[in-house]
Amino acid sequence: MIPLNDTEPNRYSFFPIMTVTLIVVNCFIYYVEIFVVGADYWPFFMKYAVTPRLIWSAQGSGALSNVTAMFLHGGLSHLLGNMLALWVFGRRVEDACGSWRFLAFYLLAGTSAHILFTIVQYDSIIPGIGASGAIFGVMGAYLLLYPGGRIRTLVILTFVPLWPRIRAIWIVLYFIGIQIVPAIQILLRKADYSVNHWAHLGGFFSAVFILLFLRPEAYARYMSDIAV
Amino acid sequence: MSLSAELQRALEAARAGRRLEARELLLKVVEENPKNEIAWIWLSGLVDSLEDQIIACENALTINPANEKVRAYLLMLQKKQEEALKRRELNEARELLQKAKSCADGGDSVSALRLAQQATQKQADFEDAWLLIADLESHVDQRVAALEKAIAVNPSNTNTRLLLEQARQLRDDPLSLAAHYEQIGKFDEALKVYNEAAARTKDSREFDRIYKHIIRIEELQDEKIQFVAPRSSILRLSFGWPLLYLFLVLVQVGLNPFTHHALLLWLCLPLVFVGSFLLSLSEIRSKHVLWQKLFSEEGDGSSFARLVTATAGWMLVIFPHLLLFIDSISRLRNFRIPPEPF
Numbered sequence: 001m002i003p004l005n006d007t008e009p010n011r012y013s014f015f016p017i018m019t020v021t022l023i024v025v026n027c028f029i030y031y032v033e034i035f036v037v038g039a040d041y042w043p044f045f046m047k048y049a050v051t052p053r054l055i056w057s058a059q060g061s062g063a064l065s066n067v068t069a070m071f072l073h074g075g076l077s078h079l080l081g082n083m084l085a086l087w088v089f090g091r092r093v094e095d096a097c098g099s100w101r102f103l104a105f106y107l108l109a110g111t112s113a114h115i116l117f118t119i120v121q122y123d124s125i126i127p128g129i130g131a132s133g134a135i136f137g138v139m140g141a142y143l144l145l146y147p148g149g150r151i152r153t154l155v156i157l158t159f160v161p162l163w164p165r166i167r168a169i170w171i172v173l174y175f176i177g178i179q180i181v182p183a184i185q186i187l188l189r190k191a192d193y194s195v196n197h198w199a200h201l202g203g204f205f206s207a208v209f210i211l212l213f214l215r216p217e218a219y220a221r222y223m224s225d226i227a228v
Numbered sequence: 229m230s231l232s233a234e235l236q237r238a239l240e241a242a243r244a245g246r247r248l249e250a251r252e253l254l255l256k257v258v259e260e261n262p263k264n265e266i267a268w269i270w271l272s273g274l275v276d277s278l279e280d281q282i283i284a285c286e287n288a289l290t291i292n293p294a295n296e297k298v299r300a301y302l303l304m305l306q307k308k309q310e311e312a313l314k315r316r317e318l319n320e321a322r323e324l325l326q327k328a329k330s331c332a333d334g335g336d337s338v339s340a341l342r343l344a345q346q347a348t349q350k351q352a353d354f355e356d357a358w359l360l361i362a363d364l365e366s367h368v369d370q371r372v373a374a375l376e377k378a379i380a381v382n383p384s385n386t387n388t389r390l391l392l393e394q395a396r397q398l399r400d401d402p403l404s405l406a407a408h409y410e411q412i413g414k415f416d417e418a419l420k421v422y423n424e425a426a427a428r429t430k431d432s433r434e435f436d437r438i439y440k441h442i443i444r445i446e447e448l449q450d451e452k453i454q455f456v457a458p459r460s461s462i463l464r465l466s467f468g469w470p471l472l473y474l475f476l477v478l479v480q481v482g483l484n485p486f487t488h489h490a491l492l493l494w495l496c497l498p499l500v501f502v503g504s505f506l507l508s509l510s511e512i513r514s515k516h517v518l519w520q521k522l523f524s525e526e527g528d529g530s531s532f533a534r535l536v537t538a539t540a541g542w543m544l545v546i547f548p549h550l551l552l553f554i555d556s557i558s559r560l561r562n563f564r565i566p567p568e569p570f
Binding site for chain 1: 448451452453454455456458461464465467468469471472475476477478479480481482483484487488512552553555556557559560563565566568569
């Protein structure tokens with residue numbers, strides 16, 4: 001199940017400038033990662049990714065690594081998946097917030113994701129990278145703001161591709177649902193996953209903070225129980 | 229019977245309280261001898277109407293202009309006549325205003341306006357009539373003129389002063405007034421002002437801009453959107469950036485503020501809050517006390533005031549974040565990279 005696009009138009013602004021900027025910056029940094037850093041990735045990630053043990057001991061670049069980690073990706077599919085989700089869910093969330101407040105919310109969601117990851121996997125030396133924590137925050141915000149929203153989604157059943165408009169709640173629940181079991185296993189059995197499930201959950205829970213970033217008109221609509 | 233004897237009889241009748249008889253006799257005396265001063269003086273006290281009294285006095289004074297007592301009496305009578313005239317006009321004006329109000333209540337604002345204007349013609353300093361005209365007048369210039377007349381009659385009426393201020397704002401900057409009505413949740417008033425502004429503008433771009441506002445407010449009304457006061461929006465939006473900064477500082481100090489001190493970073497938190505508050509203030513139109521305190525402005529912040537506030541806000545938000553990242557970079561210089569576990 002791959003979300004492709006939200007077909008509903010923007011209400012408040014013409015163009016999602018910050019969403020597009022974030023996508024461009026992420027792609028550019030991935031290019032730097034691949035072609036400039038190359039194979040010597042370990043020192044680079046130690047400096048610029050989130051490593052719980054380093055965070056707890058206040059070593060490394062702390063807050064800076066927390067931000068830089070949101071722009072690092074482990075592979076092309078990791079980058080493309082995240083950027084597609086950012087485009088699908090971010091556009092209308094940015095529309096409801098305004099560009100700069102959307103950036104603040106995006107960074108806040110990413111930071112919340114890293115904080116929960118650092119608390120749960122406190123002794124991990126594995127660096128956490130990726131925009132997915134922040135993007136899960138954006139997905140959660142989308143669900144809060146547009147509960148009735150529908151997303152054009154690519155579904156491949158056997159060999160037949162379908163692209164129905166599925167309710168966002170089912171897509172978000174699907175993506176959250178697949179985090180729960182691995183997250184519990186990490187918590188109880190210290191299972192080792194290459195995906196940062198707790199960061200995803202941390203980002204998702206931070207979606208409640210979206211109410212502090214909504215533009216007044218969107219907030220009034222939200223409070224009136226009307227689609228934002 | 230001689231004339232003086234007739235006058236004598238008239239005076240006796242007047243003294244005895246037989247006013248009609250005395251008046252008849254005196255009229256006969258002045259008919260036969262119009263230059264009889266005494267007869268005119270007595271007659272002025274016996275005729276019924278104020279106008280006849282004045283005529284009798286004037287005749288007496290024509291005969292003897294040196295009679296100061298009669299002159300003083302005439303002045304008193306003339307004053308009395310003026311007061312009576314004013315009283316009559318005031319009563320007529322009140323009646324007209326009453327009719328105007330009835331017409332206005334019945335929805336006939338054209339007749340109501342005409343009657344109220346007639347009332348002000350009868351009584352130029354009739355405050356209520358001017359206020360009714362201001363209320364009924366569709367042209368903003370005439371509304372301002374009516375309110376100026378009302379405030380000239382009663383300068384201590386604060387409500388009229390407020391109405392005049394709003395009418396002047398409507399005349400000089402209608403969009404700002406409409407925005408103000410929107411801020412305080414008076415969508416009907418805002419819509420009225422926008423409609424008036426749209427009717428008055430001759431610029432098609434300006435019309436499009438106003439039309440968009442009208443559509444937006446009509447949508448708000450159709451959707452029955454709950455009103456959120458600008459002050460609560462400013463407060464709500466003030467918390468976003470400080471929360472991000474708080475989380476970043478927590479990450480910087482190892483999620484435990486008690487083991488790794490960073491006093492300067494914590495002290496910057498209120499700065500971020502103030503910056504965030506200024507940013508929100510610059511964005512949301514509101515008659516805030518800060519516009520008055522910082523820029524001596526009565527309204528909801530001029531473009532200049534907003535620009536200055538937004539710039540100050542951004543500086544206060546960015547500066548602590550810069551400090552935080554400088555601290556991160558300085559830590560990175562002393563950082564010894566741990567060996568790869570794999």
